[in-house]
Amino acid sequence: MLNIKVMSGSMIAALLAIGSYLGAISSPGSAVARVGTNILGEAANAAQKTPSASVAITDRTIGAAKVGMTFGQLKKALGSTSQFKVQSPFMVDFDAIAISQLGKVQYRIIYAAGTKLKNGDVIELLRTDNANYKTVQGVGPGMTLKQAEAIYGKATLSYNVDNEMRENVVFAKQPTNKIMFVPKAEGKQFAGVYGAGKGGFFQTNKYQPNAVIESVMVRK
Numbered sequence: 001m002l003n004i005k006v007m008s009g010s011m012i013a014a015l016l017a018i019g020s021y022l023g024a025i026s027s028p029g030s031a032v033a034r035v036g037t038n039i040l041g042e043a044a045n046a047a048q049k050t051p052s053a054s055v056a057i058t059d060r061t062i063g064a065a066k067v068g069m070t071f072g073q074l075k076k077a078l079g080s081t082s083q084f085k086v087q088s089p090f091m092v093d094f095d096a097i098a099i100s101q102l103g104k105v106q107y108r109i110i111y112a113a114g115t116k117l118k119n120g121d122v123i124e125l126l127r128t129d130n131a132n133y134k135t136v137q138g139v140g141p142g143m144t145l146k147q148a149e150a151i152y153g154k155a156t157l158s159y160n161v162d163n164e165m166r167e168n169v170v171f172a173k174q175p176t177n178k179i180m181f182v183p184k185a186e187g188k189q190f191a192g193v194y195g196a197g198k199g200g201f202f203q204t205n206k207y208q209p210n211a212v213i214e215s216v217m218v219r220k
Helices: 011-024 028-035 042-046 071-081 145-152
Strands: 083-091 094-101 104-112 125-128 155-160 168-171 179-184 201-204 212-219
Touching (some): 071 094, 145 168
Antiparallel strands (some): 155 168, 168 179, 179 212
16 A cells, blocks of 8 residues: 655655655656657657756656755756746745746745745745646646656556645656656646545555546655
């Protein structure tokens, strides 16, 4: 059972814990070779050409932003071409700094609510809902779960009442547990179709027909 009990303590650590169970579903080291092969039919239509570095999602980066770098380093790298806007609150327990270019949000730095992200602070969590950003295999925000399954394998959706019922989706052959996918189905509370849970944890392989990847997160 891939149950996550989020304990009291650092809020950012609690959200990062969402991804800690991904390795129990897949073995990233052996999955990389399988993911890039036999992309046929629907998968071929869903996958895009390898994204340029400026819009790539990797196990460390979303575009120019990299987990482990400081906020000041990112601002210096982006220069005057980008705008930085604090969004508080952004979601339960978390604030964000939205990084925009040409008036469009590219991605966000996520950090604990009630704190201020200073130039010397290390970036621990990034998130994008911009459809221009994709992984090497072509998976990104706006893609349907059905299309993503054709590339990354079977989807497992879950949420835990102890973690504000934040829903996640993990794919059987996704190549890393540092990238987290957040699903959404318009008009529904959850993208997944759930049965009975256990200990506040709910998991399913079934999802709404209109379920998509709403956003992609990269964790430290």
